[in-house]
Amino acid sequence: MIAEIICVGTELLLGDILNSNAQFLAKQLANLGIAHYYQTVVGDNPDRIKQVLAIATQRSQILIFTGGLGPTPDDLTVATIADFFDTPLIEIPEIIEDITKKFARRGRTMTASNRKQALIPQGANILPNPIGTAPGIIWQPVADVTIMTFPGVPTEMKSMWQETAIPYMQSQGWCDQTIYSRTLKFWGISESGLAEKVAPLLEMENPTVAPYANYGEVKLRISARAKSQELADQLIIPVEQEIRDIAGIDCYGMNDESLASVVGKLLLDRGETLAVAESCTGGGLGSMLTSIPGSSKYFYGGVIAYENQVKITLLDVSEQDLIAEGAVSHRVAKQMASGVVKKLGTNWGIGITGVAGPGGGTDTKPVGLVYIGIASSKDEVESFEYRFSHLRDRDWIRRVSISTALDLLRRKLQLSK
Amino acid sequence: MIAEIICVGTELLLGDILNSNAQFLAKQLANLGIAHYYQTVVGDNPDRIKQVLAIATQRSQILIFTGGLGPTPDDLTVATIADFFDTPLIEIPEIIEDITKKFARRGRTMTASNRKQALIPQGANILPNPIGTAPGIIWQPVADVTIMTFPGVPTEMKSMWQETAIPYMQSQGWCDQTIYSRTLKFWGISESGLAEKVAPLLEMENPTVAPYANYGEVKLRISARAKSQELADQLIIPVEQEIRDIAGIDCYGMNDESLASVVGKLLLDRGETLAVAESCTGGGLGSMLTSIPGSSKYFYGGVIAYENQVKITLLDVSEQDLIAEGAVSHRVAKQMASGVVKKLGTNWGIGITGVAGPGGGTDTKPVGLVYIGIASSKDEVESFEYRFSHLRDRDWIRRVSISTALDLLRRKLQLSK
Numbered sequence: 001m002i003a004e005i006i007c008v009g010t011e012l013l014l015g016d017i018l019n020s021n022a023q024f025l026a027k028q029l030a031n032l033g034i035a036h037y038y039q040t041v042v043g044d045n046p047d048r049i050k051q052v053l054a055i056a057t058q059r060s061q062i063l064i065f066t067g068g069l070g071p072t073p074d075d076l077t078v079a080t081i082a083d084f085f086d087t088p089l090i091e092i093p094e095i096i097e098d099i100t101k102k103f104a105r106r107g108r109t110m111t112a113s114n115r116k117q118a119l120i121p122q123g124a125n126i127l128p129n130p131i132g133t134a135p136g137i138i139w140q141p142v143a144d145v146t147i148m149t150f151p152g153v154p155t156e157m158k159s160m161w162q163e164t165a166i167p168y169m170q171s172q173g174w175c176d177q178t179i180y181s182r183t184l185k186f187w188g189i190s191e192s193g194l195a196e197k198v199a200p201l202l203e204m205e206n207p208t209v210a211p212y213a214n215y216g217e218v219k220l221r222i223s224a225r226a227k228s229q230e231l232a233d234q235l236i237i238p239v240e241q242e243i244r245d246i247a248g249i250d251c252y253g254m255n256d257e258s259l260a261s262v263v264g265k266l267l268l269d270r271g272e273t274l275a276v277a278e279s280c281t282g283g284g285l286g287s288m289l290t291s292i293p294g295s296s297k298y299f300y301g302g303v304i305a306y307e308n309q310v311k312i313t314l315l316d317v318s319e320q321d322l323i324a325e326g327a328v329s330h331r332v333a334k335q336m337a338s339g340v341v342k343k344l345g346t347n348w349g350i351g352i353t354g355v356a357g358p359g360g361g362t363d364t365k366p367v368g369l370v371y372i373g374i375a376s377s378k379d380e381v382e383s384f385e386y387r388f389s390h391l392r393d394r395d396w397i398r399r400v401s402i403s404t405a406l407d408l409l410r411r412k413l414q415l416s417k
Numbered sequence: 418m419i420a421e422i423i424c425v426g427t428e429l430l431l432g433d434i435l436n437s438n439a440q441f442l443a444k445q446l447a448n449l450g451i452a453h454y455y456q457t458v459v460g461d462n463p464d465r466i467k468q469v470l471a472i473a474t475q476r477s478q479i480l481i482f483t484g485g486l487g488p489t490p491d492d493l494t495v496a497t498i499a500d501f502f503d504t505p506l507i508e509i510p511e512i513i514e515d516i517t518k519k520f521a522r523r524g525r526t527m528t529a530s531n532r533k534q535a536l537i538p539q540g541a542n543i544l545p546n547p548i549g550t551a552p553g554i555i556w557q558p559v560a561d562v563t564i565m566t567f568p569g570v571p572t573e574m575k576s577m578w579q580e581t582a583i584p585y586m587q588s589q590g591w592c593d594q595t596i597y598s599r600t601l602k603f604w605g606i607s608e609s610g611l612a613e614k615v616a617p618l619l620e621m622e623n624p625t626v627a628p629y630a631n632y633g634e635v636k637l638r639i640s641a642r643a644k645s646q647e648l649a650d651q652l653i654i655p656v657e658q659e660i661r662d663i664a665g666i667d668c669y670g671m672n673d674e675s676l677a678s679v680v681g682k683l684l685l686d687r688g689e690t691l692a693v694a695e696s697c698t699g700g701g702l703g704s705m706l707t708s709i710p711g712s713s714k715y716f717y718g719g720v721i722a723y724e725n726q727v728k729i730t731l732l733d734v735s736e737q738d739l740i741a742e743g744a745v746s747h748r749v750a751k752q753m754a755s756g757v758v759k760k761l762g763t764n765w766g767i768g769i770t771g772v773a774g775p776g777g778g779t780d781t782k783p784v785g786l787v788y789i790g791i792a793s794s795k796d797e798v799e800s801f802e803y804r805f806s807h808l809r810d811r812d813w814i815r816r817v818s819i820s821t822a823l824d825l826l827r828r829k830l831q832l833s834k
Contacts, residue, residue, distance in 0.1 A: 016638065027433075070609075106806070112613075155813065276700075286704075287704045291815075299699075304700065314761075394708070
């Protein structure tokens with residue numbers, strides 16, 4: 001069985017949005033071992049959608065559509081597919097009921113335009129949408145062609161894919177050999193530095209090892225083609241071990257783990273707690289830590305000390321030091337970290353102060369200069385200076401400062417185990 | 418002239434990379450006023466690339482290829498295109514020279530595999546690559562078909578596009594009319610609700626009006642085709658005004674404006690200041706506010722009161738109320754907002770407390786229940802209850818809570834102007 005991804009939406013042709021749906025589906029198909037040779041993007045135009053259908057039905061057996069299932073007049077994917085196969089649309093009472101309920105739950109009434117979302121081609125099965133109002137379809141209009149439709153909204157598309165599409169495809173026996181993979185994650189080493197260290201592994205065929213890098217983080221993806229998870233693991237595990245041995249503490253985790261989740265797990269294991277004091281990151285470190293479900297077990301909170309007076313009032317930073325050394329200094333970073341430990345009564349505290357730009361830089365304190373303090377309840381405190389390139393933008397500097405702070409604490413916790 | 422984007426690369430079919438090249442080129446074509454109806458992704462496979470060529474040459478006149486220009490054996494875009502048009506490849510001495518120089522500059526010697534990059538179809542023009550080794554081509558193999566090839570590396574593709582492709586297309590008279598657009602942004606109204614209110618406008622041809630929605634935010638993009646910005650504005654402005662009149666305060670801004678930037682501008686205009694007290698959002702509201710350069714002029718900071726004790730210690734929330742009403746309650750949201758106003762001495766304070774899930778929900782306080790308090794230095798405080806669907810994930814609930822909080826303050830500031 002050969003699949004094809006067809007994304008419908010004029011916003012994709014205008015470049016308004018990035019086609020992340022195509023990437024998600026491509027990855028999923030690779031993991032399921034379903035071959036996939038073409039992806040097409042077409043606008044919300046019935047004639048052109050039909051031309052794409054004419055081509056795709058000749059070369060692929062599973063057509064996966066995303067986009068154009070909404071309630072507005074330019075959403076016409078399902079109606080056009082039905083028309084292509086000369087099939088009437090039928091209003092499904094269960095869908096009307098489901099949409100009505102979803103609106104009621106939000107205290108709203110279903111609008112007339114939403115009725116359209118209850119129309120599906122005669123003979124098609126419903127692909128339920130657990131989140132939004134637009135359901136999809138799974139339909140075999142002719143022999144050897146199966147059509148699945150998904151909304152363009154990524155969260156809805158993904159949950160429908162996981163909950164209904166995958167089980168359906170597995171039940172049809174379409175997913176035979178699979179690509180299994182693990183992604184190792186690194187902080188504190190460059191992509192080229194790591195690639196040189198593991199150079200011979202990058203030449204392997206099964207498993208393959210491929211490096212990626214983004215916002216200072218480096219990843220190595222180990223992918224094996226095999227009939228089962230067990231057989232894939234036999235290929236992956238020795239390579240994983242070799243990479244871990246080479247990288248040492250620079251390798252911080254795997255797959256869905258993040259620096260925040262790894263720090264959380266380390267704190268949880270030790271029964272310790274953390275608080276943060278943030279200036280240039282403005283709450284981003286707290287937000288990252290609390291993105292982890294259950295983080296309330298070890299994260300108490302903190303202070304967003306954006307204005308200098310807040311550093312004095314809530315963190316007991318010395319006014320004299322603020323004047324003499326400036327807010328962006330070793331001394332203030334340390335006092336922020338120590339201050340938040342004392343105020344919140346945690347085992348650990350992190351303080352971040354820096355110049356995120358684009359304004360505010362000076363000759364001695366340029367954009368990209370960041371100090372990170374790490375304090376413990378044992379009255380120990382250290383601070384670290386970073387000089388990120390002034391060519392990096394505000395968002396990059398803030399993001400990398402947050403990851404760097406988490407990594408500093410991670411290393412401290414791992415090395416003092 | 419109709420263009421078509423064709424991205425070549427097995428890494429796109431495996432979902433290893435996001436197709437940001439297609440988005441860049443799509444946006445560029447829209448800005449240049451060159452129509453573009455299809456995008457195709459195909460792997461590094463000569464037969465399938467030829468099939469794509471057979472289809473694309475039937476429906477488009479400008480074929481823009483990215484990817485497959487590298488030195489490795491799987492890079493075969495140019496050779497396949499030449500083969501499709503029965504044209505021999507010629508080695509170009511100037512390209513060999515250019516590649517040799519680029520290697521020398523990095524202290525390296527050109528490898529044999531790079532020689533391949535100097536082969537271009539007989540009769541094609543070189544599209545120089547100022548950054549990398551792989552040049553592209555601009556070639557008219559038959560009447561009414563022009564082919565341009567670019568490397569897959571985004572930085573190289575972009576610089577070649579800007580420096581050579583755009584001037585070439587302009588010289589050919591392909592870019593006479595341009596699409597100009599404005600995007601209006603809304604909060605507090607659903608996509609379908611807004612679409613119904615502006616229904617007749619969605620049927621227009623020039624300008625067109627198209628709705629989008631994501632994370633609770635709704636957008637309307639007004640796009641006009643015209644010979645100049647001035648002529649486009651004449652088409653866009655009356656439609657924009659009509660939408661603004663219909664939507665009223667639900668329309669919060671335009672183009673690059675965000676709720677955080679609009680709130681910032683309102684505060685700046687009034688010379689007022691803001692502080693935040695965050696529980697379930699864990700610093701995300703502060704992070705959003707400080708993502709705006711210059712936010713230190715009106716944003717003082719705040720308290721991440723994740724643990725209940727922090728609410729008591731740093732925000733003076735009543736311990737009794739925390740026990741009697743629970744942390745997720747009107748009363749606590751109000752006290753958090755008032756508390757941070759008093760502690761930080763700002764004009765305004767926002768407090769957010771809620772159940773972001775996935776755990777922590779109860780029958781009376783389910784996942785998705787969020788209270789937002791807004792306090793002023795005049796001792797006024799209000800709180801608002803939201804019941805987001807329990808089907809939404811932690812990330813969605815946190816993001817939408819942050820936007821909702823910003824929108825509440827925006828409305829207050831706009832209405833009390």
